[in-house]
Amino acid sequence: MNIGIDLGTTNSALAYIPELHGELPDYPEIQVLQVPQYVAPGQIEPRRTLPSFLFLGDQTYVGAYAREQGALVPTKSVHSAKSWLSNPEVDRTAKILPWDAQEGGRVLSPVDVSTAILSNLRDAWNQAHPNAPLGSQDVVLTVPASFDEEARELTVQAAHAAGIEKLTLVEEPAAAFYSWIANHLAQSQKSLFDGQLVLVCDVGGGTSDFTLIRVHRDGDRIEFTRTAVGKHLLLGGDNLDLTLAWLVESKLGTQLSIRQRTALRRQCAAAKERMLADPKLKSVEITVLGAGSSLVGGTLKTEITREEAL
Numbered sequence: 001m002n003i004g005i006d007l008g009t010t011n012s013a014l015a016y017i018p019e020l021h022g023e024l025p026d027y028p029e030i031q032v033l034q035v036p037q038y039v040a041p042g043q044i045e046p047r048r049t050l051p052s053f054l055f056l057g058d059q060t061y062v063g064a065y066a067r068e069q070g071a072l073v074p075t076k077s078v079h080s081a082k083s084w085l086s087n088p089e090v091d092r093t094a095k096i097l098p099w100d101a102q103e104g105g106r107v108l109s110p111v112d113v114s115t116a117i118l119s120n121l122r123d124a125w126n127q128a129h130p131n132a133p134l135g136s137q138d139v140v141l142t143v144p145a146s147f148d149e150e151a152r153e154l155t156v157q158a159a160h161a162a163g164i165e166k167l168t169l170v171e172e173p174a175a176a177f178y179s180w181i182a183n184h185l186a187q188s189q190k191s192l193f194d195g196q197l198v199l200v201c202d203v204g205g206g207t208s209d210f211t212l213i214r215v216h217r218d219g220d221r222i223e224f225t226r227t228a229v230g231k232h233l234l235l236g237g238d239n240l241d242l243t244l245a246w247l248v249e250s251k252l253g254t255q256l257s258i259r260q261r262t263a264l265r266r267q268c269a270a271a272k273e274r275m276l277a278d279p280k281l282k283s284v285e286i287t288v289l290g291a292g293s294s295l296v297g298g299t300l301k302t303e304i305t306r307e308e309a310l
C-alpha cells in the first residue's frame, strides 16, 4: 500500500493506492480515505477531508464539529497550527495554543496539534484497514516548499509521535504537479518539454504558495526540480470567504450575530466553491436564519452572483 497524507492548514486528507496481488498496479487508482469525525454533538460521520481544527470542550474534538464549534468559542479553538509550526518568531515546541486562550488555557504546542490531526487520520486508517496498520506502511507526507528546516523536522517529529515511522516528505507544489500529471497524462506528454519552467500556484485555505519547477525530460521520462519558492503568504481562500461574507452582510443591511456570521461564512465558502467549479452557475442563494426567537428575527435571504465571487 502506498499512502499519501496532506497535512493542510485548514483541511487534511489521506489518499492511497491499493495493491493488486501484493504489488502496485501500473495504472494506479488513487482512493481517498473516508475519515469518521464528529460533525455535530454526538454525531459521527465519514468525510473525505478532516478539517485541521481542534476544539477543547468536554473532550478534544478534531474535524468538522471542532471547526464549527471553534468559530463560536475562540478561546477553546485551535486552528492554523501549521502556520504556527512554520513561524520562527515563536517557540514552536512551547504550549502556545489555543492562541486566544488565557495564559493557563494554552495547553498545546503546534507539534502536539499536528500529532493530534495525524493520530486521527491514523485511527481512521487502522479502523478501515486492520490488517495493514499505518505504522508499518510507507507514508508520503507533504510540507509547504517554504517550510524551513525546523518546520520540516517538527513535522517529522509529529508524524513519529503519531506512530508513522516509514516517512518521506514531499513538497506540496511537487505533489500538486504530480497530481496534475496523473490527471492529465496525455496532455502532459504533449506539452511538457525539457528545460521548461512551470509555475505552480497553490491557494490553500489560509496560505498561498508560488513555486517555480523546472522540467527535465528525456523521452517519456519526466523529472523535475524546484528552482524557486515564494514567501509563505498568509492569504488564502478563507480571506475570500470573509470578504464575501462581509459583502453579503452589507447587502442584507443588518448586523449579524457571531453565530449567524459563522453560518454565513460557511455558506459563502460553499457558494464560492460551487461557482468557481461550475462556469455555468450564475448565482447562489444565501439564507441566514434569524437570531433569537422566530417572533423577533425572520430568515434573511439574498444571493451571491458569479461576478461578486470572481
Ligand SMILES: Nc1ncnc2c1ncn2[C@@H]1O[C@H](COP(=O)(O)OP(=O)(O)OP(=O)(O)O)[C@@H](O)[C@H]1O
Binding pocket: 007, 008, 009, 010, 011, 012, 082, 202, 203, 204, 205, 206, 207, 208, 236, 237, 238, 269, 272, 273, 274, 276, 277
Ligand atoms: N473550485 C474551487 N475554486 C476556488 N477555490 C476553491 C474551490 N474549491 C475549494 N476552494 C477553496 O480552496 C481553499 C482550499 O483550501 P485547502 O483545504 O486546499 O487548503 P489547505 O491544504 O488546508 O491549506 P494549505 O495548503 O495552505 O496548508 C479553500 O478556501 C476552499 O474554499
Ligand SMILES: [Mg+2]
Binding pocket: 006, 008, 009, 172, 204
Ligand atoms: Mg494544501
